[in-house]
Amino acid sequence: MKLASNEFLQAASAALQEQDKAQRRTIIGQFLPLARDAAASAYGDFDGLRAHMKRVRRHTTAHLSHYLEQFEEAAVQHGNQVHFVANAEQLNSKVLSICQAHSARRVAKGKSMVTEETGLNELLLKAGLDVLETDLGEYIIQQAGETPSHIVGPALHKSLAEIRQLFLDKHKLGDRDLDTVSEVVEEARSVLREKFLAADVGIIGANALIAEHGTSMLVTNEGNGDLCANLPPVLIVCTTFERILPRAEDAMALQRLLVRSATGQPQTCYTSFYTGPRREDDVDGPLETHIILLDNKRSDILASDYSEMLDCIRCGACLNHCPIYIGVGGHAYGWVYPGPMGSVLTPLLNSLEQAHQLPNACTSCGRCAEVCPANIPLPDLLRDLRQDESVQQLKPARWRNGLRLHAWLLRHPALYQSLTGWAMSVLGLLGKRRGTFRRLPFAGSWTGQRDFPAPEGGGTFMRQYAARRRRGGKRG
Amino acid sequence: MLRADAGEVNVAESVRARLFARLREQEASSEPEQIARALAALGHAQPARAAHADMHTAFLANVLANKGTVELARDRGAAVQAIARYLYQRFRTHKLVAGNDPRLAAMPWRDGGVLPRFGAAENGDSAALSYARVGVAETGAIVTFTGRANPGRNNLLPEDHLVLINREDVVATLEDAWARIRRDTVASGWPRGIQFIAGPSSTADVEAQLVMGAHGPRRWHVILVGDTPAEALEQASEGIAGA
Structure with a gap:
């Protein structure tokens, strides 16, 4: 997928003008956090569960080579072919060569953010393969030639009317109403069912890899990933090595966090553990299975100060709780992963130079860290990336000098206090008559939306605080 | 299997070797026994708060919350009658697909006028029946x-998925379910696929509206076999109505 993260500001401005889409995002921003909160409080000690998972992750990361080797050994013993690939090109060409070895023509895909990251579909289509996304949201955006706007609900930016028109154009099925959500889902079901049955290769992702059994866990509600994993004669699991967890019980703990944080369910309709190709006792299932483990800079991230980002379980809670994401939507972020997690991952998986606007798409409100099931300190990581941005001189000189001046001033409290005290008095005097300012120098965008209240008498916070202490007034 | 190209193998080998070298650089070396001890010391997660004090009531309540339907059957004879009624009401037929499970083969089908086809489900089959290995009270899931x-496709292809679960196979938590799975696979070997199912196939990808029957079964009907008092079902349903 083409990276366009440095056009964030322009894309965000454009997104803010689209009232209809903005309204749908507002609903997401209200409904999904409510569902998540209800599920977390019904669970009981959800924070305890988060802390437990963090301990399991720390342990696993500390012994990653051990668990990865254990996984590989078990997976090979079960008859899987395990492939390690370093980057997007290697993953894509590996998948293509497997498809070609089987003279495959039709590929059915379950939802996989990893293959979005590598741009797999583009390569397979170019090679003449018929590649079909089968998750309903992914199918809709594939038909529309768009990219996902949300990592859990990729097509949530589209209205029913848009999807209706898309299906009427793409599916030559004659006259029909198609004006309810049920009818749309029904039509996708019947179109895609034929494709599942005809597919030569199935491709899925993995929510976790379980070292002790060499199995991969797949979590879905639609069951599309399971159809991809059970019907075609060849199955390819595309995933990354840091999905490893030691035990099945650890995958269950992850699943408890993931599903509640994503949709508020206690468990998705399907939670499947796939071991390998068809066995003696099987009457269905793939005859050949491949597991492709992608690195794509993850080993660099692991060795960096951003290693906690690899704990991300792709639940989308940080998106649903982020005022910026809800405001501007996923497409403005210009790549596969949007929202707070995307603003950290996109620069790390590409380069800060190509995506340095994203860490600035943050109000530091902290809601993402509050709900992140993996307890990733997202606002801290975003701040550190902004620091890197400054150090690497990616910000305009005017900004850097301004920040340097500000930092210098903060380190000289006496000067800071007298300067702000002076500014406060001037503003108070100037604004005395109206009580507010309609415009202020250097704050045009702020006052463009609202008036700035003129400070009342009493001076800065520090001065008022000191005066109150002297009076021995109430604290707090 | 196609013979792999020698150059390709070398590239893959070196990617693997580089990754492992990179990981080991950052890890303190530990003996496998040490790692196993550290892992055991982490223990397991606390499960979700139980929906009901009675495990079977909790199971039924969670199946309902997952948009499934439930029924109680005293024994396998009553289960056959329940299945016959269900099939007639839904499809006006007694057609059914079921896997080659000895427990299913031994049921008194003729008493209910049901003649199952034993084997794998095909596209267009209206209903398939599974005998679950485990039921999980914590989430209202069944395991096959x-x-x-x-066969894997029996859970996925039919319009309706019917599931029998014995009372004694219901466990409290997801961890208990894995303990059972481990125990049950000692003799038979590890299966190709283990599926936890908690509801009919569903999607909310269009305008965030929940619709059943996305790709797989539109309905999911769970029959709890054994001596369960009728009040358990009443209480489970009340919990849902009140939610």
């Missing part, structure tokens, strides 16, 4: 293994 007794 792929194999002759329950």
